[in-house]
Amino acid sequence: MRLVAPSExxxxxxxxxxxxxxxxxxxxxxxxxxxxxxxxxxxxxxxxAGLVQLRGAQSESDIGDELLQSVAPAAHPVLLIDxxxxxxxxxxxxxxxxxSRRDTPTVVVAPPFVMLDDHGRAASHKIRxxxxxxxxxxxxxxxxxxxxxxxxxxAQPEVIARVLTMSSGITGIAVAILRSAAxxxxxxxxxxxxxxxxxxxxxxxxxxxxxQMIRHxxxxxxRALHALALSESVTTERFRDLARDELLGLTKQGLLTxxxxxxxxxxxxxxxxxxxxxxxxxxxxxxxYEALSLLRELEDPAAxxxxxxRTNGMVARAKTFDxxxxxxxxxxxxxxxxTAHLLARSAxxxxxxxxxxxxxxxxxxxxxTDTYAQSATRVFANPIPRGADPLSIxxxxxxxxxATQAHPEEARERIEAILASETDETALAAYSAFTAxxxxxxxxxxxxxxxxWERAAKLRDGFSRSIHHFIGVxxxxxxxxxxxxxxxxxxxxxxxxVNVANTVLRFREASPDVYEQELHxxxxxxxAGTDNRRITVSTYFLAQQQAAxxxxxxxTETVNVTLALGTPNQGYAVYFVAQLRxxxxxxxxxxxxxxxxxxxxxTERYPEFYGPLPAMDPAFGEAIHLLLEDDLDAAVALxxxxxxxxxxxxxxxxxxxxAAVAFTEQPSDTVFAQLQRVGADSGYGSQxxxxxxxxxxxxxxxxxxxxxxxxxxxxxxTAITLLDAVCRQRQRDVPGASDPxxxxxxxxxxxxxxxxxxxxxxxxxxxxxxxxxxxxxxxxREVTMLAATMQNREIADRLSLSVRTVENHLARAMKKxxxxxxxxxxxxxxxxxxx
Numbered sequence: 001m002r003l004v005a006p007s008e009x010x011x012x013x014x015x016x017x018x019x020x021x022x023x024x025x026x027x028x029x030x031x032x033x034x035x036x037x038x039x040x041x042x043x044x045x046x047x048x049a050g051l052v053q054l055r056g057a058q059s060e061s062d063i064g065d066e067l068l069q070s071v072a073p074a075a076h077p078v079l080l081i082d083x084x085x086x087x088x089x090x091x092x093x094x095x096x097x098x099x100s101r102r103d104t105p106t107v108v109v110a111p112p113f114v115m116l117d118d119h120g121r122a123a124s125h126k127i128r129x130x131x132x133x134x135x136x137x138x139x140x141x142x143x144x145x146x147x148x149x150x151x152x153x154x155a156q157p158e159v160i161a162r163v164l165t166m167s168s169g170i171t172g173i174a175v176a177i178l179r180s181a182a183x184x185x186x187x188x189x190x191x192x193x194x195x196x197x198x199x200x201x202x203x204x205x206x207x208x209x210x211x212q213m214i215r216h217x218x219x220x221x222x223r224a225l226h227a228l229a230l231s232e233s234v235t236t237e238r239f240r241d242l243a244r245d246e247l248l249g250l251t252k253q254g255l256l257t258x259x260x261x262x263x264x265x266x267x268x269x270x271x272x273x274x275x276x277x278x279x280x281x282x283x284x285x286x287x288x289y290e291a292l293s294l295l296r297e298l299e300d301p302a303a304x305x306x307x308x309x310r311t312n313g314m315v316a317r318a319k320t321f322d323x324x325x326x327x328x329x330x331x332x333x334x335x336x337x338x339t340a341h342l343l344a345r346s347a348x349x350x351x352x353x354x355x356x357x358x359x360x361x362x363x364x365x366x367x368x369t370d371t372y373a374q375s376a377t378r379v380f381a382n383p384i385p386r387g388a389d390p391l392s393i394x395x396x397x398x399x400x401x402x403a404t405q406a407h408p409e410e411a412r413e414r415i416e417a418i419l420a421s422e423t424d425e426t427a428l429a430a431y432s433a434f435t436a437x438x439x440x441x442x443x444x445x446x447x448x449x450x451x452x453w454e455r456a457a458k459l460r461d462g463f464s465r466s467i468h469h470f471i472g473v474x475x476x477x478x479x480x481x482x483x484x485x486x487x488x489x490x491x492x493x494x495x496x497x498v499n500v501a502n503t504v505l506r507f508r509e510a511s512p513d514v515y516e517q518e519l520h521x522x523x524x525x526x527x528a529g530t531d532n533r534r535i536t537v538s539t540y541f542l543a544q545q546q547a548a549x550x551x552x553x554x555x556t557e558t559v560n561v562t563l564a565l566g567t568p569n570q571g572y573a574v575y576f577v578a579q580l581r582x583x584x585x586x587x588x589x590x591x592x593x594x595x596x597x598x599x600x601x602x603t604e605r606y607p608e609f610y611g612p613l614p615a616m617d618p619a620f621g622e623a624i625h626l627l628l629e630d631d632l633d634a635a636v637a638l639x640x641x642x643x644x645x646x647x648x649x650x651x652x653x654x655x656x657x658x659a660a661v662a663f664t665e666q667p668s669d670t671v672f673a674q675l676q677r678v679g680a681d682s683g684y685g686s687q688x689x690x691x692x693x694x695x696x697x698x699x700x701x702x703x704x705x706x707x708x709x710x711x712x713x714x715x716x717x718t719a720i721t722l723l724d725a726v727c728r729q730r731q732r733d734v735p736g737a738s739d740p741x742x743x744x745x746x747x748x749x750x751x752x753x754x755x756x757x758x759x760x761x762x763x764x765x766x767x768x769x770x771x772x773x774x775x776x777x778x779x780x781r782e783v784t785m786l787a788a789t790m791q792n793r794e795i796a797d798r799l800s801l802s803v804r805t806v807e808n809h810l811a812r813a814m815k816k817x818x819x820x821x822x823x824x825x826x827x828x829x830x831x832x833x834x835x
Contacts, residue, residue, distance in 0.1 A: 444649025
């Protein structure tokens with residue numbers, strides 16, 4: 001029998017399974033494999049199969065006799081010949097003689113005739129067969145069965161759909177995807193089968209799988225395949241006109257597939273689809289531009305648009321690759337060099353012609369250096385007349401900020417003088433709002449800030465609205481987000497502060513999982529760009545969330561993204577310094593005191609940077625230093641004082657965080673009292689949560705029953721954190737001894753984690769189906785609504801997408817809505833629509 005299949009199918013999976021099955025039934029299997037590198041060397045395949053020994057000079061007839069003698073003693077011999085196209089011609093002839101003389105059952109595996117070169121055709125067809133079987137790609141049900149065999153347990157529908165999409169139904173590829181995904185924990189075994197544990201199944205091990213398929217391609221063929229992967233598919237006729245030889249070569253090697261387009265034309269695409277992932281996950285380099293240049297020559301607008309749309313993502317990956325694999329040295333060095341060049345030029349222009357535009361340009365660049373306070377002094381030594389235009393207002397804000405950094409002890413007097421000298425109402429409103437922000441960042445809701453905040457409620461300028469909202473959110477006086485369309489686009493600081501405030505609101509109100517997903521999306525998007533402020537702020541919030549849930553190593557890696565940027569812009573350095581403190585604390589927690597001290601020393605370069613959010617108070621750094629000196633009592637006492645001070649000036653998030661860190665280090669009634677005091681005003685410490693933690697401290701036997709009183713996701717996540725601290729303290733107090741209550745604590749935390757994972761708890765702002773449906777992207781909603789009445793190909797044609805993209809949207813929607821079938825998905829969307 002001749003099995004006609006892509007080489008990957010037979011080589012990696014099929015014949016091995018067939019051999020095992022036949023041997024279990026009493027057959028003696030002789031497995032011969034052709035190798036491309038030895039196709040011109042006689043008898044190598046026979047020797048590797050153990051059929052001949054090649055002792056000295058032997059004629060062809062001698063080798064044939066030895067071959068017959070090797071098989072003769074076997075009971076029920078069977079020949080399995082894999083990659084027959086790579087046999088040397090003499091070995092192929094001798095195997096045919098063996099088959100015909102002994103009437104030996106033979107299975108020959110080779111690619112389709114059109115994929116073979118002259119040698120391959122001659123070798124594979126020397127062995128005659130009476131039957132032929134074309135191996136078709138696996139379908140959904142077959143992939144499901146394959147997954148169960150490979151993984152030892154069933155896989156959930158979304159996993160099957162992803163594997164089917166990536167492998168294009170090729171057995172060997174599907175096996176490689178399943179095994180590597182399990183190894184890298186992109187899929188994990190749960191009670192109801194293997195489930196997705198990552199956004200994608202692609203992983204580094206699959207690079208080898210693809211590279212084995214494309215290793216024999218010529219440079220032009222590789223370029224053509226790369227181009228097809230970027231665009232996902234191209235009109236066949238247009239691509240043939242542009243790269244005819246490459247198209248034929250790729251088709252011959254089984255690396256392409258064709259399908260009908262919506263307009264009656266045909267499209268060509270890489271096969272398996274894993275090849276698309278391979279090229280799209282590669283960092284941008286000269287090969288990418290070579291492939292893109294080929295697409296630019298196409299007369300296929302849709303393909304070019306898809307590839308060019310992907311260009312931004314490819315460039316983004318290149319920047320992310322630099323930060324991940326090169327520790328940011330590529331982009332950081334470029335940024336430093338570019339800044340130094342621009343700074344020198346702007347300094348010359350300011351000295352040559354001191355004016356508002358040249359001064360602002362110079363000061364903006366100085367913010368990226370450590371010498372801002374010193375160098376800006378020369379600018380403000382000779383005041384420049386300014387008006388109420390945006391550049392003048394920016395210059396005035398620079399002077400206000402400079403006063404807090406260069407002369408912190410005289411900052412109040414200098415700021416009051418600047419405000420008293422301003423006569424323009426627009427400028428005065430902006431300066432007053434910015435002053436309120438600076439004072440609030442240092443002193444919280446002190447009387448002057450409170451007076452301004454109450455007056456600002458009636459003001460409508462962008463500065464007053466954004467800073468009024470920021471202060472109101474941080475103090476808990478405002479609980480709704482502020483839309484960005486009410487701000488002045490000429491001042492990005494307004495948008496920046498509103499985004500920070502809205503992120504704080506999401507932390508307080510959203511499910512921890514949803515909040516973290518949003519942070520990851522912002523984190524990934526920020527790393528793809530060049531806005532270091534966005535990177536720094538997104539890593540601040542994400543690392544804080546990870547650290548709060550005891551994922552120290554993950555939080556450290558997140559913080560490292562910011563640390564790789566080097567010297568921060570002074571305008572948002574407080575977020576950078578806060579992350580230095582978090583990094584030092586995490587290193588301390590992880591038993592790395594030397595690393596913690598080295599990071600903590602860096603914070604001493606920024607003594608006058610304060611902020612209203614957690615870890616932005618230098619006292620937190622001092623507490624970490626005490627922990628490193630093994631002075632736990634002093635560190636906890638400092639954290640409690642700082643928490644109480646923050647509480648007094650309405651910095652509720654910071655007050656809660658410092659109290660929670662103190663409780664983490666020293667769970668006790670004293671620390672719990674402060675935690676309860678700040679929690680009551682901040683909203684973090686609900687009565688059910690506090691009752692649960694108090695019970696954990698006092699060994700309450702009814703602890704597990706108290707879990708049912710927690711209703712919010714945020715409460716449960718916090719409870720897990722605080723109970724873990726109590727559990728670890730009990731283990732330290734009674735090392736190695738049996739402690740029944742510690743077991744009860746562990747059972748309670750297990751119950752909490754299960755409850756959080758079940759989705760049966762409430763999110764503060766949204767509930768039920770409507771909440772879940774709101775988490776779908778616009779495109780996912782479009783695809784899922786159409787899926788009720790249309791097939792994937794019809795959806796793809798309607799929305800001008802590829803079938804693979806439609807499948808991915810449906811898979812993601814099924815995961816988000818926690819359904820296992822297309823019918824359930826349609827029902828859920830219908831229910832959400834009626835709601």
